[in-house]
Amino acid sequence: MVGAGPGPRRGVIAVRGALVRLLFAAAVAALLLAAAVLIFLLPPVVHLLLDLSGAPAVLGSDAATAHQLSDALVFDLLRGGDFGVPYNGEALLSAAERSHLVDVGALLRAVIAIGLLGGVLLVTTILRSGGTATGAGRLRLGEALRDGALLLAGAAAAAGLAFTVAFEATFTLFHGLLFAAGTWTFNPATDRLVLLYPDAFWIAAALAFCVALVGAGCAAFVIGRRFVAPRR
Numbered sequence: 001m002v003g004a005g006p007g008p009r010r011g012v013i014a015v016r017g018a019l020v021r022l023l024f025a026a027a028v029a030a031l032l033l034a035a036a037v038l039i040f041l042l043p044p045v046v047h048l049l050l051d052l053s054g055a056p057a058v059l060g061s062d063a064a065t066a067h068q069l070s071d072a073l074v075f076d077l078l079r080g081g082d083f084g085v086p087y088n089g090e091a092l093l094s095a096a097e098r099s100h101l102v103d104v105g106a107l108l109r110a111v112i113a114i115g116l117l118g119g120v121l122l123v124t125t126i127l128r129s130g131g132t133a134t135g136a137g138r139l140r141l142g143e144a145l146r147d148g149a150l151l152l153a154g155a156a157a158a159a160g161l162a163f164t165v166a167f168e169a170t171f172t173l174f175h176g177l178l179f180a181a182g183t184w185t186f187n188p189a190t191d192r193l194v195l196l197y198p199d200a201f202w203i204a205a206a207l208a209f210c211v212a213l214v215g216a217g218c219a220a221f222v223i224g225r226r227f228v229a230p231r232r
Contacts, residue, residue: 021143024125027118028148029155032216034115037108040209041074043067049208053200059192069196077105087192097193100184107178142227145220153217160210167203 039045047067050056056066069092072085083098084091093101126141162170175184188194 021147024122024140024144025147025151027121028144028220029152030111030115030118031122032115032148032152032220033213034112034118036209036212036216037111037115039212040205041078041108043071043074046070046074049201049205050196052204053198055196055198055201058198059195066196073101073196077101077108080105080109092192092196094191096183097186097191100179100186100193103179103183138227142224145224146228147224149217149219149221149224151217153214153221156210156213156217160207160214163203163206163210167199167206171202171206 047063047070050066050070051063056063059066059069061069069085069087073083073092075081076083076085083093083101086092091098122141122144159170186194188198
């Protein structure tokens with residue numbers, strides 16, 4: 001029986017190499033995305049966005065109260081809580097609002113978990129290659145950083161442009177893709193979830209998040225190019 005010639009074998013190797021390279025690029029993009037999500041969930045960042053958007057006034061509370069309510073909700077997002085935050089002697093959110101935040105929390109935790117897995121994959125590969133100072137490990141890390149940066153920055157730039165040109169349509173599109181219909185629409189006049197986080201909050205957050213991702217992608221691309229470039 002005659003085996004496959006060198007041509008088909010080289011083709012298989014090339015495809016396998018491309019898939020591995022894509023996997024590492026996705027790992028870098030996922031890690032950077034997860035890091036950005038965690039940064040944007042930090043209290044100082046959320047508080048700044050709340051204040052810039054005038055959220056306390058929209059809710060009808062002072063800034064300190066709005067910050068405390070938001071901190072409690074973000075904590076529940078990260079730990080998988082029930083969002084039963086009290087406000088003026090009653091629950092801050094309705095059952096529908098709490099249900100939506102349960103879905104949001106599951107999505108955020110999945111993004112963070114995938115990002116951590118991407119980080120583990122990168123670190124494991126680097127260690128198995130003998131560290132980034134070696135040729136193979138350095139080249140693979142550089143390619144992953146460069147490709148993942150392009151993937152992330154390109155997607156973030158496209159999303160940022162879409163949010164800038166048509167925020168409502170883009171916001172609706174993303175929610176329609178990520179959540180079941182009818183579970184994420186609320187009354188901005190009465191539902192406290194959208195009073196605490198009004199449209200101005202989401203516009204500022206979405207644009208700042210996209211800019212941060214583009215910046216992180218550019219930084220990773222520069223670092224990746226240095227790793228790939230021949231050492232003198």
